[in-house]
Amino acid sequence: MVEPIATENTLINGSRVAYGVYGKGEPVVLVHGTPSSSLIWRNIVPRLVDAGYKAHVFDLLGFGLSERPWNTAVDTSMTGQVPVLEGLLELWGLDKTHIVAHDIGGGVAQRFSVFSPERVLSLTLIDVVSFDSYPSKRTKEQMQNGLESLIKADSDKHRAHFEDWLLSAVKTPAKLKESSLDTYLDYISGPIGQPSLFEHQVRHYDPKHTLEVVPRLGELGKLPVQLIWGADDAWQVVGWAHRLHDAIPGSSLTILDDTGHFSPEEQPGKISKTLIGFLKSLLMIEPWENLTLTCHLLQQPSKVIDLTITPTFNHRHGPQPQEIRLGRDRSTSEGLCHVDPFDASVADFDDVETDTEALGGIERDLAIGLETEALGAGRDTLPDID
Structure with missing residues (x-):
């Protein structure tokens, strides 16, 4: 099992959230997606720290090492995760921060950046959901058939199914098998992981959370925004990258060859180099006034x-x-x-x-x-x- 990087815990709005803070310097908050955890940033964080940044990671509520609320009234959708992010920013004492997001973490980041742009120093979106780019056809069919049967499916079949699913998120499956695959599967399997996967993740694969901010994506052009995408992303195909790039004036787009959806897993070196280069170029992005x-x-x-x-x-x-x-x-x-x-x-x-x-x-x-x-x-x- 790969060691977690979200090793501290706090209560946000009454729910336990796992987090980790590393390094010193300008703050960078990294927001993971599904079905993953902050673990996906484990090879990015050390490079950020070495470059002089203070990296903040956390497991979304209902994910990873954070609490899996049994109360269905607790909102763990992309919209519901925004107050979790805001609570952590308060805990960390951050009025403003750079935000880096992957997958549905990008949906959380888009909502936060649209509604609170004054708190965003820059925004980096990596293979993120947007518009109505999700859920996939296969997942949509499963959701239409009802989640109850999936929640109660045989645990071995469940794990095998999602092993295939996770391996489809990378260009080189062997590398994921050798590293973090089992840890990701542990988080979404078993008597707690299996039902919470559907309750807190799959159940919320609803494009309404991103469609709501589509009319305001142009406003993000006032912020430094970059997109990073795997050329071989089978979950969020690269066409969505170009559409999102066109919707955000002035944004930059970097396409990584031979890279799938879990690009931080496959290409941590290239992701880090692109990210840090972007951040270094923004040392004085905030204009001086008088x-x-x-x-x-x-x-x-x-x-x-x-x-x-x-x-x-x-x-x-x-x-x-x-x-x-x-x-x-x-x-x-x-x-x-x-x-x-x-x-x-x-x-x-x-x-x-x-x-x-x-x-x-x-x-x-x-x-x-x-x-x-x-x-x-x-x-x-x-x-x-x-």
């Missing part, structure tokens, strides 16, 4: 000029030149300022036509001083997050 730089003048070090600018960093095109106004007393002069997105204490000034009379005859050559203050909601350097 950033005030105290500039010391090369020619007259005793004199300073305060520059108030609002630079932006476009996550698809990099740092954008911003028009600024250099001010001293009530006089101004205009020019272009190119701000280094990774270091707000450094700026290059191009073609600044100074009003020498207004600036007291000071030369246009400026050097940014040691004092840099970010006002309002902006920031000038990446904050430390413990």
Whole structure:
């Protein structure tokens, strides 16, 4: 059995949820899908930690090592999992976070990001459900025939059936057999796992949870969004990736060759490289607001000029030149300022036509001083997050 990574427990709205937190740095919350658990992130988390991120994982309510509520009034659908995510963010003290999601975890993430975009630093969707892309034809037929017979099916037949099902989620079944297959099957088999699989997972394979947010997917274009997809995904075929990509303006799409639906299992190295590269490009995605730089003048070090600018960093095109106004007393002069997105204490000034009379005859050559203050909601350097 593969060792779990959700080793801590907490109560969220009265139900026990298993979770794990690793590393230091900007927060990344990873949301798994079905029929899996946080285990699917076990080879991604160490790479995130090594890259300087703080990884947060959890087992959805009714999944993995989290509680399997017997009370059917407890909502474990994609919609019902959003308050679980919100409760964990409160526990972890996260006002904002990067979100990475797989499979139905992507449905949870889409709902959270649409309804609470101010809390999302970026969104990475990996082989996720969307629109009405689920359930599969086979699962739909089983659901129409009634779940009761499946819940009461012979345990050996149940396990064999879902072994075949899980193996269809990868391009290379032998690798899954050698690693985590038995652990995934243990979670969804036996006197607790078998009935809870249908009660908390299969029963909620209802596209209403994603269809509800389809009219608002375009709003996610205001966030940095990337899609990662297995070219050989048999559960969420790659056509859905292109449709979702088209629905989210400015999103990026990476297709991984020789990869199935359980891409974090098959290609943790490629997934991690793509994810970390994306996150690193977003160091300053949040624009500074009313950033005030105290500039010391090369020619007259005793004199300073305060520059108030609002630079932006476009996550698809990099740092954008911003028009600024250099001010001293009530006089101004205009020019272009190119701000280094990774270091707000450094700026290059191009073609600044100074009003020498207004600036007291000071030369246009400026050097940014040691004092840099970010006002309002902006920031000038990446904050430390413990």
